[in-house]
Amino acid sequence: MRILQIFGFFVILWHGQFAFRMKETEDIITGGCKKLENTTPLLRLKKYLFCDYDSTVRPNHHKVVTNITLRLMPKMMEFTEDGVLTLHSWMSFFWTDTFLTWTPSNYNGLTYIHVQPFYLWMPDIYVYNSGDMTSNDYQTIFNTECLVFNNGSVICVPPIKIVSKCDPDYTYWPYDQHTCLITLGSWSHIGEEMDVHLDGTGVDMNGYENNTQWDMKLLNAKKIVKKYKCCPNDTFPRIDYTFLLTRHYSxxxxxxxxxxxxxxxxxxxxxxxxxxxxxxxxxxxxxxxxxxxxxxxxxxxxxxxxxxxxxxxxxxxxxxxxxxxxxxxxxxxxxxxxxxxxxxxxxxxxxxxxxxxxxxxxxxxxxxxxxxxxxxxxxxxxxxxxxxxxxxxxxxxxxxxxxxxxxxxxxxxxxxxxxxxxxxxxxx
Known part of the structure; x- marks a missing residue:
């Protein structure tokens, strides 16, 4: 009988400690959370912008085209004898997201903010003539922050690796020259939904570092709009970059x-x-x-x-x-x-x-x-x-x-x- 009393005493003691810990945890959860959006305008702005924002929805009315402006900024290049051009570059993307506008005076004069790309709608720009279809280098865009301005302008400048397949001709080796084409465009949107444009000349070669084996020069950068028999009422715009590779033959x-x-x-x-x-x-x-x-x-x-x-x-x-x-x-x-x-x-x-x-x-x-x-x-x-x-x-x-x-x-x-x-x- 005395054993049962001792056992009951320990059960009551354990139950009391468990109830105390649950109450302490509940107090921390309900009373420890701070309303930081009331103390900093940046948090209030982000909560305002992304409360009901859907990154899978194109940031315009479905009948209004979204214009994407591109600029390629090559840094380094590699070229294999099989005709594969690997271009390490920066690429600037610029567009307007009508869902991301605000009045700066309401948020302590903030005119722009840094946002991680996975919070935003991003244009699906891919290399059509890619020489490496197994990798998804487009994901590198999501590793850099974008700037969002109060008028809805969005600019992203991610580092990207473009792998393009060229058609090499070694007839005049070692005085050979090769023309390489890089074609960029939307993978799923037609021109009436998303259009691509060149920012000025479309290429900035100021930061390019010369290759010891090849000399790379830009021949042409232009926008091409095509129609196909399958979709006579739709347009398919793309950007074509044409580069000339000349071997250093010394x-x-x-x-x-x-x-x-x-x-x-x-x-x-x-x-x-x-x-x-x-x-x-x-x-x-x-x-x-x-x-x-x-x-x-x-x-x-x-x-x-x-x-x-x-x-x-x-x-x-x-x-x-x-x-x-x-x-x-x-x-x-x-x-x-x-x-x-x-x-x-x-x-x-x-x-x-x-x-x-x-x-x-x-x-x-x-x-x-x-x-x-x-x-x-x-x-x-x-x-x-x-x-x-x-x-x-x-x-x-x-x-x-x-x-x-x-x-x-x-x-x-x-x-x-x-x-x-x-x-x-x-x-x-």
Whole structure:
């Protein structure tokens, strides 16, 4: 019996403490809340503006258009070889919200306030030609505050990342230029509900930091209004920003253009040397190897360009063909000059005709043992010369003629290649 009395005493004590705590909490809730809107005009103003405000409702009558003014302020850019332009920028949005107006004298002269964007109706401006459809960079707008003025004007300047897909053309690499288009517009509203406009020129490039690989310039910024067959009575406005990207080619010029010029002179030097010399064989082999190394290096450096090959690859390909021709020709001429068989009549007559001219004698007869007398070929002290040596001498003359013809033909070929591949880029 005494145990029951003790147990009841503890139950009554616990119940009393619980009731006391509930009453204390109730006093804090009912008596501790301050009416701050009566002490600060900013809180009174925000309560007045957003008491019945709905951020999902467009801030105009449904028959009145909401005008959005845009200004793009690029800061940095990145461009990949796949043609994806990433533009880090600020974007200013300006519109008028008729639901957010007040009289400044009623609120201690307040003419503007800072408001978090998720409290406001925001224009759904998206990049139509986005190169990254998986991310939602539009949410970055909700990370910065907006300014709301007493006449209903709203301005937001959020940092945004625009990812746009370009159509690159590397035909004239490393002197390539690419035109990139960024298209902005409303995702769900037609032009009769929400219209977009440019703020002045629409772009402010004063804060842009130059890229070490690309030079970016604004070509055009304009508003375009289109209609579609599906909705003949509705308009769909958009803003098109067109940028020109030009590659800084200085490093590529030193790495690939200068060696290409050197290889031209190396190939011509091979053809200018005497085919009987060992130096010509060595230089022809080195020339061929250098062409291969340059082409292998270009394969990893030059971006793929669809069905069109970059002109620099075409140049190295054609130059490799000429280097191969010079190497094979050197081997054939060395073999030709050691032939002791009788020269065919058409070759003999052609050689005699060329040597009968001053230009031919100047180019071919550079051997001190030979000279031209009375318009014909006379070999000094050739009475005791074996007949086989005389035949070889005739073949050497013919080989020398082929050397000079190939030298001038290769020069002409290089000129044609440079005109078609390099100078054609000036007209495009």
């Amino acid at each position: 490093i590529h010029y030193r790495a690939y253009i200068a060696p290409a010029i050197a290889l031209i002179f190396l190939t011509l030097t091979v053809l200018w040397l005497d085919s009987r010399s060992v130096e010509r064989v060595a230089m022809a082999s080195i020339n061929f190897i250098c062409h291969l190394l340059c082409i292998f290096d270009l394969y990893w450096m030059v971006p793929f360009n669809g069905i069109n090959s970059p002109h620099i690859m075409l140049f190295y390909r054609d130059s490799l063909i000429l280097a191969t021709f010079a190497l094979i020709l050197t081997a054939l001429l060395r073999k030709l000059q050691n032939i002791s068989m009788e020269m065919p009549n058409w070759i003999s007559s052609t050689t005699t005709f060329i040597l009968s001219n001053k230009a031919g004698r100047f180019l071919v007869l550079n051997d001190e043992k030979s000279k031209i007398a009375d318009g014909g070929i006379v070999i000094e002290d050739n009475l005791n010369t074996p007949k086989s040596e005389m035949k070889k001498e005739s073949w050497r003359h013919f080989a020398t003629i082929i050397e000079w013809l190939s030298f001038f033909c290769v020069i002409l070929t290089y000129v044609i290649i440079l005109i078609t591949l390099v100078l054609s880029g000036v007209t495009n």
